Amino acid sequence: MASPGLSEIVTTTLRNRSKKLADNMLRNNGALVRLNSRGNVKPANGGRTIVQELEYANNTTYKRYSGYEVLNIAPSDVFTAAEFPWRQAAVAVSISGLEQLQNSGPSQVIDLLESRIKNAEKTFMNGLAYDVYSDGTLANQIGGLQYLIASTPTSGIIGGIDRGTWNFWRNITYSALTNGGAALTSANVYSYMLALYTQLIRQQDRPDLILASDTAWRAYNESLHAIQRITSTDTDVAKAGYMSVKFMDSDVVLDGGFQGVTGDGANWGAADAFVTGGVPSGVHFYFLNTNYIYLRPHPDRNMSPIEPRRFSVNQDAMVELQGWAGNMTLSNAFLQGVLTT
Numbered sequence: 001m002a003s004p005g006l007s008e009i010v011t012t013t014l015r016n017r018s019k020k021l022a023d024n025m026l027r028n029n030g031a032l033v034r035l036n037s038r039g040n041v042k043p044a045n046g047g048r049t050i051v052q053e054l055e056y057a058n059n060t061t062y063k064r065y066s067g068y069e070v071l072n073i074a075p076s077d078v079f080t081a082a083e084f085p086w087r088q089a090a091v092a093v094s095i096s097g098l099e100q101l102q103n104s105g106p107s108q109v110i111d112l113l114e115s116r117i118k119n120a121e122k123t124f125m126n127g128l129a130y131d132v133y134s135d136g137t138l139a140n141q142i143g144g145l146q147y148l149i150a151s152t153p154t155s156g157i158i159g160g161i162d163r164g165t166w167n168f169w170r171n172i173t174y175s176a177l178t179n180g181g182a183a184l185t186s187a188n189v190y191s192y193m194l195a196l197y198t199q200l201i202r203q204q205d206r207p208d209l210i211l212a213s214d215t216a217w218r219a220y221n222e223s224l225h226a227i228q229r230i231t232s233t234d235t236d237v238a239k240a241g242y243m244s245v246k247f248m249d250s251d252v253v254l255d256g257g258f259q260g261v262t263g264d265g266a267n268w269g270a271a272d273a274f275v276t277g278g279v280p281s282g283v284h285f286y287f288l289n290t291n292y293i294y295l296r297p298h299p300d301r302n303m304s305p306i307e308p309r310r311f312s313v314n315q316d317a318m319v320e321l322q323g324w325a326g327n328m329t330l331s332n333a334f335l336q337g338v339l340t341t
Helices: 004-026 030-037 097-102 106-132 176-180 189-200 214-223 225-230
Strands: 050-055 079-084 087-096 172-175 209-212 244-247 250-254 258-261 274-276 284-288 293-305 317-330 337-340
Touching (some): 004 030, 004 293, 030 106, 030 250, 050 293, 050 317, 087 097, 087 106, 106 317, 172 176, 172 189, 189 214, 189 284, 189 337, 209 214, 214 244, 214 284
Parallel strands (some): 172 337
Antiparallel strands (some): 050 079, 244 250, 258 274, 284 337
16 A cells, blocks of 8 residues: 555645646636636635626616605615536546655655646646636536627526526627628628627726637737737736737737647547647637636635545555636626627
8 A cells, every 4th residue: 555655745745736736727728817817716615506696687766856756765676696506627646556666765756746746737727728618518517608608698597597588697799600791801800899899898898808719819810910019918918928919908819729638628638639728619709808707716626635635445556636616607798798600
């Protein structure tokens, strides 16, 4: 059986790296960079579900009056809440008794563990970054942007609220072909983006982040070829290493690219098929008002070791788990938009 001393090395190493891993996770995805800088990574401390409060209506007692006219003092129902389920993810760091013997010196053991822990951390970050853009259909997957900001927002139950019934809970969509009349090109991309953008403004509320797929990013950049000096270098996403240009005063960020090998998005590291991470492929622009989007991790499962330590009862091996629990939530849908084909 694996020695308790080695288990302590693994657990201590994982615990010491937890904060760094959580911070790096928030820099591994363009959406999470902005949510973190906005203070919208908010711990959810427990409960049956993750509850997100919503203002869904105006106070109905507003009334113009004169003199002694009776005022409206009827109570107004203006608040409700969306409920999102807890979702969990974990990666395992294991070592066999033979590997312990082969790496018997302290430095050798630490080097082996360091390599495996780094690989596990990259896998963890890529898996969650993939899920941030998901539609939540894989087993136990968080509800990502395709779920919260859907291309067909007139149906589906999001956070326990039926979008087919409640108009306030629908995001805005714009189809290049259906609404614009032609496929997206560098000649029409600005017009299409402007058509969607103007539907997402409420006084000073407006999109602050536009996430672009590879195809969408290329079309927008080609439209700006004559004025390429508009590239932004002083924003939070630019400082995190993302290429960023501007549309109005919104950052337009390329958040596509390769993020792992897997057949279905579930088993990171499976050497079967390539998958593109980040914004879904094809034409996709997510117009986000990140004041109303949240990442809600549990403080006791935010890239932290899952206790107790695990020793195999019928193998000469030891496993330590690094875990995360939480979900993404939304408090306002009609100020969010997506531009697709």
